[in-house]
Amino acid sequence: MGSDRFRCVFWLSLVTGYCCSVFASAGNRIPKGVSVADGGGTIVSAGERFELGFFSPNGSRFRYVGIWPYGISVQTVVWVANRDKPLSGNDGVLFMGDDGNLQIRQAGDGEIVWSSNVTASSPNSTAVLLDTGNLAIFPNANSKRMLWQSFNNPTDTYLPDMEVHMDAAGRELKIFTSWKTAIDPSPGNYSLGLDPRGSPQIVIWEGLNRRWRSGHWNGISFIGVTDVRTIYLSGFRLTNQGNGKLFFTYTPSDSSFVKFQIDWAGVERQETWSNGQWRIVQAHPVDECDRYNRCGPFGVCDRTDGMRCLCVEGFAVDDGEQWCRRRSRLECGMDGIGNDGFGEVEGVKLPDFVDYVGLESAKECQRRCLHNCSCTAYAFVSGINCMIWTSDLVDIERFVEGGNTLFVRLAASELGETKRAYRAVIITAAVVGTFLLFISGWLFMQRRRKRGVVAVTNEVPKVGPSRECSIDYSGPSDLGVEGQQGNGSELALYSFNSLVAATDNFSDDNKLGQGGFGHVYKGILPDGQEIAVKRLSRKSGQGLQEFKNEVMLIAKLQHRNLVRLLGCCIQGEENILLYEYMPNKSLDSYLFDPDKKPQLDWSKRFSIITGIARGLLYLHRDSRLRIIHRDLKVSNILLDEEMNPKISDFGMARIFGGNQNEANTNIVVGTYGYMAPEYAMEGLFSLKSDVYSFGVLLLEIITGQRNASFRSTDFSNMVAFAWDLWDKGRAIELLDPSIRESSLQEQVLRCIHVGMLCVQDVAANRPNMPAVLLMLESENMALPSPRQPTFTSMRYNLDEDMWNVNQDAVSSNNVTITAILGR
Template sequence: MRVPVSSKIGVSNPYRSWKSATDPSPGNYSMGVDPNGGQQIVIWGKEGRRWRSGQWNLQFFIGIPYMSNNVSSFHGFKISLPDETGTMYITYKPPTQDLFRFVISWEGKERQLKWDDDKKKWLPLQSEPDPDNKCELYNYCGNYATCDRSNSRRICNCLEGFKPKFKDQWDQENWSAGCERKIQLQCQSTNRTSRENGKPDGFKKLKCTKLPDLATLLPSEENTEACGKRCLENCQCKAYAFVTGIRCMVWTGDLIDMQHFQQFQQAGNFLFFYRLHHSELDGGRKISNLVIVIICVVVASFLVASLWLLWRYKKKVKVSSMPCCKDKDVAIFDVSKSKRKEFSADLSGPSDILIDENQDNGPELPIFNFGVVAAATKNFYEGNKLGQGGFGAVYKGELPGGKEIAVKRLSGNSGQGLEEFKTEIILIARLQHRNLVRLLGCSIQGEEKLLIYEYMPNKSLDNLLFDATKKAELGWRSRLDIIEGIARGLLYLHRDSRLRIIHRDLKASNILLDAEMNPKISDFGMARMFQGNQNEANTVRVVGTYGYMSPEYAMEGLFSVKSDVYSFGVLLLEIVSGQRNTTFRSSDHTSLLSYAWRLWSEDKAMDLVDPSIRDTCSPNEVLKCIHIGMLCVQDSAVHRPTMAAVVLLLESETPTLPMPTKPTYTFLRSAIEEEYIGDAQEIVSSNDLTVTLQY
């Protein structure tokens, strides 16, 4: 089949994906060729470009490293000469007698398949790019940034001479806004004298890179030097490259969709040059020895003065985090060492909260002035209330300077008291993970106890999941991302954090969603911390939400990491079904879990799926999630998987899943509820309630 390429007709996207794996009607993705700036294969989604191959250099597509390293295996690609209409055609002739297919899958991924005559089926080639490589997503890191999946520290990095456009978002691994220049180009300076007398801009050399998109071709330039000179003469030219088979390429717009490859392409021996202010180039900033000496003296003097001031005023150091706030009653305090010691003594955790057999020394986070928080929430105005729980209310606030916050205000008659307040401070202040809510500080004034968190624009998961009018906003892909994010957050708590924490109250209302719908586990007031070699503990005070509690915890007070696994299983089934476990009622079942087990055991698990996503979800992914959920809610803690195993199963394409056992505790609880509880009553234990059940 021939794919047309013509600058006159523009973009050609003749290939359309299926709607789903089993529905051949037109789907959300198309594939074709963009002839502008060098011919390249592009995949489009609803929001525009999703993936591109990089430009064609008469041998291979330069943005696909496995092609450039194995050119002989891909010599079947060719672009014909222009016909009478000026149209060219991309064709592919197999290098052997084998049968090949190039397809766009219903998930929007380009694949090359080879027919296996022995197995009588199409098999993907081993040379395909990793489908889980986020760097393959179009402009994943934003403008003026490169994506490098081999970088274990940070996958996205700004080009040298650039900085993150929004530092806070960048630190939270939201890279979509990209980067911006640190120093304006000399040729774009508004100062005419500086522009005429200053040193000219230069170019920084970069290799091992997928060239940016949206280039302009200058085929008349015959080498790298001529190409660079042409770019330097035009102040709007941001970068250039000379590629054999394509010739001179220049970029006058933003540099977008750049990817760093682990090794330089042997067959694609080209370099990329991007424009910088002369001071950003190597050797651009030469500081004399005298200047270095002066700087060292100034810095040393500053340090000595700072140390003296700290010693002189160590009893009371007050620092305002907002320079615009001159009123001393509207300030944010950080406490000095001595004050922090007093505060830590007052807020030391319960005796069972230990770190390496030593009592924790309390929180190390800013303490907010109560007046600041009251002003930020308009004196806890009802219109700013985000939600209400057993602990009290949560309010939206805005600090001076525009930073939005969420304030958790413990009420006087709350079941959650000082112990839970201290626990939450001690635990969450020391936890750092993208799927855990971030605690910004706390405030105590008399009976008022406040926790200040980062604001989550999409509120809690239950706000969307269980609302008939809003649940359609949660498509299957969003739900799967939320499931995987919660799993990774729990894995961090159970295994990767040095504190080893059991949450004990995992439920939909304790999962918050940020602007990008990333899940954040919140509310650590009921959490317990284990020592490094401790696996299980017992409590006489059972707390949490009945319906998410594991059998051994609800009836015996035993809790472990497997207690959270049970709660995760319940939450997973709620996300898939869009129904709340504690209020589920049907003609034959009073529990979502018993209903799910019946459908799963009768091979009718797809009936459990929320109708709002049933037609658009991936059946294989949904069935895998339901299977994992049934494994997590087994009665015996020994039989439940760990969160490490759950994460592995969720991320595996075709995992081997064991068969779960029937959750008899669920059926027993359903019978008890049916006999003693009204049809619409939700069973939620108070934070101080001790639950005892007898068989």
């Protein structure tokens, strides 16, 4: 009789659980008394982003509880509850137990196979599946305090908004563990996590051994991942909570599904769901050079030479040995220096296990290494600053493009050979370069003689590129690389007649605008493509050299926040550029129009601000060339159909060499109101000149007013007015009244703060663009106080640079997170 009663109660509870599971499938939560039975439904997050329920991997007979993106045709499980205790039948139940824990029970024998194991549980606990994919337990239905969450108990997948916490001086963290096989979610042999020492880096382990690492975090990206150089700009952030506590988060730029996973074969993949399939953004390791320390201590896996193993300078493989050994003994003397020096290893992933990270400049970093007989190498990296190694140099990889420079300590005898070899390379390059320049100049003149001047006729010409446009430098250019000559770049060349047809003979109806160098017209090619045609005025101040400069620069630049050059026309006295057409024209057409400016709500303006910052960061640091724009202003910011900003007009831009940090000019070009004091007064410009212009532009975007036309009885310009409100604690009053209701006050104030840092008189006090972008997008970062602008010119090298920028290093204008947080 007792056994019959037990069976009756059991089946009643099972039926009740099934009914409740149907109820749960209509919502996103599992409160006490509600369960999800296998085959009885699932729960879906409120925004229908993620789904939780029972599943079987393809080809498996076992059942698991997991979470996967909702509405995606390919079921992709991102979290598994009972990964090491699968159910053998379809009678499992997920429910909220009396003790406030989520539990999975095998209905057949009543065994609990998994529990959330909340210690501080509540009798009214409720589990909720959030739109982030996080399954969280709250004390009650109205509480926001989490007692437990799946994000703190991950399996093999990292999702956006998941916080990965670490101690700055802590140990390695193995956070994610791969599946055992493609159909077995039980813990596999590979782990993914972080090594926070020095500066955080992502690491993959195979068992106890390292399999791959990302290189250190520089505040913008992981420096050993060159195929995703701007990964931070796509959403990664490192937040400093103080007391040595840090955490990483990732926020995607759009609403698409993004995930990072360590798969069962030990490969970390970043994937995004696009056009009905998962698209791989990046994956590691993928080849021999990606494999950790493939070439051993002091070895380099060289991608530029067929992934061969080579030794760094001063090292070689002796007969019968496997790894690289130092050829000459170091001469570190009693004073800690001797005659030792450093050899450069360029374009590499820096070695693992850095022993010291500090705020020293590049010169001080070199001196610190030289005075330490144990130091084997040093590097100076933007966003990290001084890095020193005192042990073997392991896991070095030379990239085809990108990477950093490692300075390896060498004996004096090795330095002699290095210098002779270097001089030989320079001499050879100079001879070959001179010969090539002579040939290219001769060919250019031959083409010019044959081409002649083409007159405008009444016939309808064929519109389209007629040949390649070669912009060659036949002599020194004040707007090119100082003291250098380049071969130029290849672009599609359009005939003048074809552009006459495309623009309806440059009619006023097609005019988009005009500047100091000429007019810009809208044109339409025969295939329907819309273009913007910039026709240089013969009376303008922009000559052939400036025109060549703009062509050369834009042709080599590729970034979503820079305007794209499609072609050019050099015919007689006509110098014309063809750009991608921007349907929303320039930013000033919206920002300063009383009727249009409300369309730029705060979210759009903040997106424009960060987009401009990304474009400028690319020019200053991430492009193959190192470029100062020199004419950054609101009218040179174009807007595409989605209101994304694109920096344009590079006629006044200047290319800097690797070690060049400032220059003087006798002719000051640009727009007053945007010019840095040292440039307007002394003709001295640097990367920090662009930062000043960006600060003015940022304030204009916030206020919706032109700096040049700003009028006040008490202040001469907007910068002075902004400082006055900032100093009085009333900075929010700068915000354009037309968008106050749509604004986020904290974000606005942070932008104003950054703007005030950018427009400081002394260039050394201004942040560089990596720091600017970091400050704009890091909500919890403490910012330094700006100094009051006095609107006088001062040479920036007379003042100590509070941003720890080393102006002599190859990677100049750098900032460390520590320096920002500590001030």
